[in-house]
Amino acid sequence: MAFEPSQAFLRYIRLGDQEILRGIYAAVRDHNWDTISPNVSNVQIVAQRDSFRVAFDVLCVEHYIDFAWKGTIIGEADGTVTFAFDGEARSAFNRNRIGCCVLHAPSSVAGNPCRVEKDDGTVEEGVFPEAISPHQPFMNMRAISHEVLPGVTAEVRFSGDVFEMEDQRNWTDASYKTYCTPLGLPFPVEVAAGTRIEQSVTVRIHGEPATPIGANETDAVVVIVDPDTAQPLPAVGLGAGGCEAPLTESEILNLRLMHLSHLRVDVNLVEPAWQAVMSHGIAQAVALGVPAEMVVFVSDAARAELQSLVDVMSKLRPDIARWLIFHVAEKSTTKKWVRVAREVLGAYDTSIPIVSGTNWYFTELNRARPPVNALDGVCYSLNPQGHAFDDASLSETLEAQAWTVESARGFVGGLPIHISPVTFRPRFNMNTIGPEPDPEPGQLPASVDPRQMSLFGAGWTVGSLKYLSLADVASVTYFETVGWLGVMESASGSPAPEAFPSVPGGIFPVGHVFSWYGGMKGGEALATRSSAPLFVEALALRKGEWIRLLLANLTGDEQSAEVRLPGVSDPVRIEVLDEESVEQATIDPTTFRRRKDVESVGLADGVFTVNLKPFAVACAKVQVMD
Helix, strand or coil, X not given: CEEECCCCEEEEEEECCEEEEEXXXXXXXXXXXXXCCCEXXXXXXXXXXXXXXXXXXXXXXXXXXEEEEEEEEXXXXXXXXXXXXXXXXXXXXEEEEEEEEEEECHHHHCCCEEXXXXXXXXXEEEECCXXXXXXXXXXXXXXXXXXEEXXXXXXXXXXXXXXXXXXXXXXXXXXXXXXXXXXXXXCCEEECCCCEEEEEEEEEEECCCCCCCCCCCCCEEEEEEEEEEEEECCEEEEECCCCCCCCXXXXXXXXXXXXXXXXXXXEECCCCCHHHHHHHHHHHHHHHCCCEEEEEEECCCHHHHHHHHHHHHHHHCCCEEEEEEEECCCCCCCHHHHHHHHHHHCCCCCCCCEEEECCCCHHHHHHCCCCHHHCCEEEEEECCCCCCCCHHHHHHHHHHHHHHHHHHHHHHCCCCEEEEEECCCCCCCCCCCCCCCCCCCCCCCCCCCHHHHCHXXXXXXXXXXXXXXXXXXXXXXXXXXXCCCEEECXXXXXXXXXXXXXXXXXXXXXXXXXXXXXXXXXXXXXEEEECCCCCEEEEEEXXXXXXXXXXXXXXXXXXXXXXXXXXXXXCEEXXXXXXXXXXXXXXXXXXXXXXXXXXXXXXECCXXXXXXXXXXXXXXXXXXXX
């Protein structure tokens, strides 16, 4: 197992190479379900030959919330591990949840049987869900156990509260989470100053493995490309940037190099200024030479609102890829508004697809299924920070993006699936029940993440493009064009340069990822498998006689990737975006793209090695001749 001091997070609890739990941690969540960041100190670790003890202090302080807790993790000679939480409220505040959380990884247990001991002492025989469960699979839990290896069972036991499980794949977390304080109880609840909360989670192994257990750890990550398993690439676009200024010539040039398929334009017909917002977005789409993905929000006055839209659009006559229809008061849009949209928008062009679903998380679509018989396509949005915010947790979400598509197929059939948009952070708090405090001076809005301009952000996007490209989605819309939610900075620069220290007019690393991906537009994605996908992810693209492989180091350590590309013997040209080249790539992208000092390596039986610096992204290109 690994202890991450900055988050007080116990991760990747394994028996040899077999994962038992993805993690154990504790969370303090306020009345709006915001998680208060932990400030961890005084970490003490005592390790013996057959036991260990970890102790640490945690402060969760934000606005009016002041909560302190002490944590201990004890490992005993028989393999028992106990994570204990002892906390005290130092101020009065409203909370939705405080306490321990346990994560099981679907990649290890989905579809497998488990045994749940209930709070009343009864036992339930169950199964970890394969399709994403819209509601809690298990409730009133005291313990849960499952088989790790033949003859070996892992038991997880809880104390201090009543626990239940939810399927976090709904929010693209790669886990089933068992948490305390059932959602069926009223919330938020006032916590009085001086209130103490004590909980613990104990993990035990029962039985003996048939053969000796040992971890199989190697220095190199192995990446295997399967040229026989291919999927046509989806249409990939961006959202229209929020700044009011029109795109500059330089911005247009750099965005055109990404070979976008569309531009998302949000139009809230309830807002008085919707025409100005729409005109700005359509102007960006026209400048880039791409159709608009028109995202239209209506109220109960939908018919009149949509007619006003058609009247304006009929004068502009922009090229439209599809309509995305949402009702401002519904998490998952119902049939009534889809029918009204089809009737009214048909006057503009009956051939434009009518798409709907949710502007929120996949979970809203999963809990309130869309009216598939009335639609030409279904849509939902994705972001990796519904519950956790560190790099490792964000990397874990990548495979879960494909799981949402797989589960959606179970209830939308063959309808095209559109993912719109994909963002690093939630665009708004979808579960707020009270006012959100304004950011402090110099702080970023809740929707902005500095990793938007980072190498890690580029690597995460490589993984997202991989899983969604192979999942057979019709289209994916990412981020925005310009600004701190975009793929490049505006000419005027960051509004908060200390918190978001970008280069005015600079290209973010993620912008180069879209250029590499867009250069293969019209091609196909090849299946890839990484021996350590949380360390190195790989996206393989093929178009004609060319294969382009994007490799992303998702860690802050150097990684070596051994790439196996069957049937290829020609030299491979490798471009690297890392800590040494990122400055040039940001400031002078033209020179970066045209540089002649890129590495060229030969293949031995279709195998070559790429060394990746921390958070590096490499683009390997090879010509394949029949």
